[in-house]
Amino acid sequence: KHQAALAARSKDDLRSPICCIMGHVDTGKTKLLDKIRQTNVQEGEAGGITQQIGATYFPEDTLRQKIAPIDPEGKQDFNIPGLLVIDTPGHESFTNLRTRGSSLCNIAILVVDIMHGLEQQTLESIRLLRDKKTPFIVALNKIDRLYGWQSTPDGAFRKSLANQNRATQNEFQDRVDKTIVAFAEQGLNAVLYYDNKNFAKNVSLVPTSAHTGEGIPDMLQLLINLTQERMSEKLMYLSELECTVLEVKVIEGLGTTIDVILSNGVMYEGDKIVLCGLNGPIVTQVRALLTPQPLKEMRVKGSYVHHKMVKAALGVKISAPDLEKAISGSRLMVVGPDDDEEEMMEEVMSDLTGLLHSIDKS
Numbered sequence: 001k002h003q004a005a006l007a008a009r010s011k012d013d014l015r016s017p018i019c020c021i022m023g024h025v026d027t028g029k030t031k032l033l034d035k036i037r038q039t040n041v042q043e044g045e046a047g048g049i050t051q052q053i054g055a056t057y058f059p060e061d062t063l064r065q066k067i068a069p070i071d072p073e074g075k076q077d078f079n080i081p082g083l084l085v086i087d088t089p090g091h092e093s094f095t096n097l098r099t100r101g102s103s104l105c106n107i108a109i110l111v112v113d114i115m116h117g118l119e120q121q122t123l124e125s126i127r128l129l130r131d132k133k134t135p136f137i138v139a140l141n142k143i144d145r146l147y148g149w150q151s152t153p154d155g156a157f158r159k160s161l162a163n164q165n166r167a168t169q170n171e172f173q174d175r176v177d178k179t180i181v182a183f184a185e186q187g188l189n190a191v192l193y194y195d196n197k198n199f200a201k202n203v204s205l206v207p208t209s210a211h212t213g214e215g216i217p218d219m220l221q222l223l224i225n226l227t228q229e230r231m232s233e234k235l236m237y238l239s240e241l242e243c244t245v246l247e248v249k250v251i252e253g254l255g256t257t258i259d260v261i262l263s264n265g266v267m268y269e270g271d272k273i274v275l276c277g278l279n280g281p282i283v284t285q286v287r288a289l290l291t292p293q294p295l296k297e298m299r300v301k302g303s304y305v306h307h308k309m310v311k312a313a314l315g316v317k318i319s320a321p322d323l324e325k326a327i328s329g330s331r332l333m334v335v336g337p338d339d340d341e342e343e344m345m346e347e348v349m350s351d352l353t354g355l356l357h358s359i360d361k362s
């Protein structure tokens with residue numbers, strides 16, 4: 001059976017990895033995301049980027065466009081159909097997700113302010129990433145604040161660095177050296193990404209500016225390479241459904257809906273689903289699988305795109321009856337023809353204690 005499954009694998013079965021952004025407050029996590037998401041605003045082009053529920057999806061074509069400053073001939077290999085970036089690093093449900101020990105993120109960007117170095121929440125993020133064994137890169141952000149920095153908007157980092165005067169280059173090197181020492185104190189071997197010869201052993205530092213966009217092409221290319229190199233074969237392909245409730249929301253015209261992150265597998269309209277509810281397991285049927293309109297139409301309020309089918313990884317809004325008592329952080333399962341529904345009900349409810357505990361704390 002396993003052999004047959006392997007043989008059946010095609011490009012259509014590739015799964016998009018999930019990337020999370022972590023780090024201390026005010027290091028520029030939100031700003032970096034905004035900058036990556038930014039499209040050709042003047043032309044009103046969304047470039048295939050779609051804002052989703054709690055996440056943003058970047059398809060291969062868009063990623064290619066974004067790394068063009070360092071890959072003008074389009075030589076980058078792509079074994080991933082795209083990248084799902086989680087939008088809400090500080091989202092309350094993430095406490096729930098963490099308590100369940102889920103590995104929602106396949107890869108992470110740890111943002112560090114180059115002017116401040118490693119701060120308290122940076123250290124907490126490092127601990128979390130290590131516990132989950134999540135590969136990560138470090139965005140050494142706010143390089144435009146280095147004294148005398150001359151910016152080349154959206155440029156490749158090394159070109160920008162070469163354009164700086166000697167004093168600025170020295171300050172950069174000095175701050176990088178200090179950061180490397182600080183990482184060493186945490187037992188991590190950090191190196192500038194272009195000096196990194198071993199992704200598995202060393203953490204890559206990629207200098208960025210969320211204001212000027214410098215280094216962002218470098219950061220995206222690094223993410224792509226790191227996922228492709230470090231993500232297990234198992235996670236490269238769609239397999240068993242894995243889905244987590246991010247938020248329970250009442251939407252005009254739809255009633256109570258749940259926003260979920262589908263981190264693995266495929267889901268269909270009409271699927272019978274099981275999830276954890278405050279008063280017991282909820283068993284219901286998917287009425288609609290929804291995502292917001294593409295970016296350029298985001299202003300069209302209350303209108304969603306309907307999908308017959310969705311593939312991981314993706315952020316989706318599910319409309320279904322009986323979701324009022326659903327709990328954020330809950331795992332969601334789809335009942336297949338051979339599945340034991342009772343068993344699934346028990347399984348989703350086994351999370352309840354942990355979920356309620358973390359709701360109490362927050």
Ligand code: GDP
Nearest residue numbers: 025026027028029030031141142145209210211
């Ligand atoms: P978050 O708390 O990590 O999400 O940080 P924000 O994205 O909200 O940024 C915090 C502050 O730092 C804001 O005032 C941003 O404008 C500023 N900021 C973020 N990135 C950069 C950067 O690359 N350069 C400069 N100069 N300021 C930045």
